[in-house]
Amino acid sequence: MIDISKLTIQSLNKHLKDGDFSVRELAEVYLENIKNKNPDVNAYLEIYSDVLEQADVIDKKIKAGDIKPLSGLPIAIKDNILIDGRVATSASKILKGYVAPYDATVIKKLKEQDVLFLGRANMDEFAMGGSTENSVFGVTKNPIDLSRVAGGSSGGSVAAVSMDGALASLGSDTGGSVRQPSSFCGVVGLKPTYGGVSRYGLMAMGSSLDVIGPITKTVTDSEILFNAIKGQDPMDSTTYGEGIYSQREVKSKMVVGVPYHVLENGGLSDKVRKNFDESIEKLRSLGYEIKEIKLPNIEYSLAVYYILMPAEVSSNLARFDGVRFGLHVDGDNLLQDYLKTKGQGFGQEVRRRILIGTYVLSAGYADAYYNKALVLRQKISEDFEKAFSEVDIIVTPTTPGPAFKIGEKINDPLSLYLEDVFTVPANIVGIPAISVPSGSVEEEGVSLPLGLQIMAPHNSEKILFEVGKKLLNE
Numbered sequence: 001m002i003d004i005s006k007l008t009i010q011s012l013n014k015h016l017k018d019g020d021f022s023v024r025e026l027a028e029v030y031l032e033n034i035k036n037k038n039p040d041v042n043a044y045l046e047i048y049s050d051v052l053e054q055a056d057v058i059d060k061k062i063k064a065g066d067i068k069p070l071s072g073l074p075i076a077i078k079d080n081i082l083i084d085g086r087v088a089t090s091a092s093k094i095l096k097g098y099v100a101p102y103d104a105t106v107i108k109k110l111k112e113q114d115v116l117f118l119g120r121a122n123m124d125e126f127a128m129g130g131s132t133e134n135s136v137f138g139v140t141k142n143p144i145d146l147s148r149v150a151g152g153s154s155g156g157s158v159a160a161v162s163m164d165g166a167l168a169s170l171g172s173d174t175g176g177s178v179r180q181p182s183s184f185c186g187v188v189g190l191k192p193t194y195g196g197v198s199r200y201g202l203m204a205m206g207s208s209l210d211v212i213g214p215i216t217k218t219v220t221d222s223e224i225l226f227n228a229i230k231g232q233d234p235m236d237s238t239t240y241g242e243g244i245y246s247q248r249e250v251k252s253k254m255v256v257g258v259p260y261h262v263l264e265n266g267g268l269s270d271k272v273r274k275n276f277d278e279s280i281e282k283l284r285s286l287g288y289e290i291k292e293i294k295l296p297n298i299e300y301s302l303a304v305y306y307i308l309m310p311a312e313v314s315s316n317l318a319r320f321d322g323v324r325f326g327l328h329v330d331g332d333n334l335l336q337d338y339l340k341t342k343g344q345g346f347g348q349e350v351r352r353r354i355l356i357g358t359y360v361l362s363a364g365y366a367d368a369y370y371n372k373a374l375v376l377r378q379k380i381s382e383d384f385e386k387a388f389s390e391v392d393i394i395v396t397p398t399t400p401g402p403a404f405k406i407g408e409k410i411n412d413p414l415s416l417y418l419e420d421v422f423t424v425p426a427n428i429v430g431i432p433a434i435s436v437p438s439g440s441v442e443e444e445g446v447s448l449p450l451g452l453q454i455m456a457p458h459n460s461e462k463i464l465f466e467v468g469k470k471l472l473n474e
């Protein structure tokens with residue numbers, strides 16, 4: 001019997017090389033586990049019917065000596081990333097039954113590596129949310145405590161990995177959607193540098209913030225998967241090539257910046273604060289120098305994010321007009337078609353953001369909101385630039401607390417937006433950030449995982465992996 005709870009991408013490759021088991025045998029174990037757990041967790045919206053056929057094709061190649069670092073990797077893909085010929089809905093009614101006409105660049109790269117696509121992972125509708133409660137296909141539950149959310153918006157992708165329903169997955173991160181659920185479910189989630197991974201074939205939310213990121217059980221696996229999907233792409237002009245950013249060196253004695261003043265605004269409980277202080281002590285004991293830093297404008301991050309992101313959402317989602325994609329509802333004339341399709345196709349949170357975005361961009365308000373937010377975005381970037389001239393990495397908790405109860409925050413959007421307080425700055429500035437498990441807190445007798453967020457300068461993911469591996473003893 002294959003023990004998938006111990007498996008990593010790294011060890012899988014060795015097992016397959018040694019002929020310990022076939023990809024088909026591995027696929028059967030995962031499918032069985034998914035069959036047992038998914039009805040409760042709802043991580044997957046669809047398990048592909050051709051998983052075993054895919055496995056046989058890969059096994060044949062391996063037998064012929066053609067084995068790649070990711071061969072046979074059982075992976076889950078967030079429902080907003082296109083796979084040619086397969087359904088992709090962004091967990092929205094408006095895209096029900098939509099079949100992708102091409103492969104996203106990340107998928108093309110994974111196909112070249114012979115990965116095993118298990119299925120389509122649940123998410124908040126169009127990636128808007130932090131609990132996967134905005135999916136029209138039902139909430140994804142936290143595999144560690146089924147009364148709690150898995151986080152979001154990549155809740156399905158993360159829960160799939162956390163319940164051993166996939167060895168790794170891809171999510172998207174616009175304001176924390178890879179890192180926050182990873183922290184809630186005890187796995188590793190990376191938001192790469194903006195432009196480090198192609199967005200071609202990712203359904204756009206906030207185009208100046210969106211990035212696809214890997215979700216894995218170990219930091220080593222995060223690095224392997226990131227290296228497989230990254231790189232400049234002619235289909236996405238915001239991807240960058242070599243030499244654009246001066247990459248930071250991994251030094252043996254690095255300086256860790258801690259913006260303690262940010263923690264005061266985060267609403268941390270004593271238990272979470274204690275967990276964070278323990279992480280700092282661990283870093284110190286690993287030989288890192290700890291330095292308090294100030295990021296004077298970071299307190300505006302949430303306000304900036306919740307203006308820029310809806311502005312971009314409102315223009316990106318204009319394309320779902322009932323004519324080109326998915327749902328179409330007939331009205332008396334073209335305008336009524338649009339109104340009815342969008343009114344019935346989009347959920348409440350998506351409509352809220354389109355309305356806010358349209359408002360902040362409208363003549364008369366653009367200067368007061370959108371343009372002011374752009375100015376502050378620049379200020380926040382300058383704060384980070386200055387900080388990174390003194391320190392190598394910056395750490396914060398990933399989230400203000402552990403996974404919350406299903407239904408606890410969904411009727412209070414502001415309290416849900418506050419969950420993103422530590423994660424949105426990295427998206428605003430475009431720097432890479434990783435969430436690594438940092439221990440747990442006890443709530444109602446259950447041990448709930450927490451995450452430590454590590455941020456580095458643009459294109460310096462290497463440093464995140466280095467520090468992450470040290471923290472997790474990999």
Ligand code: GLN
Nearest residue numbers: 127129130174175176177
């Ligand atoms: N929770 C954030 C939001 O609701 C982040 C979403 C994301 O990163 N896609 O916008």
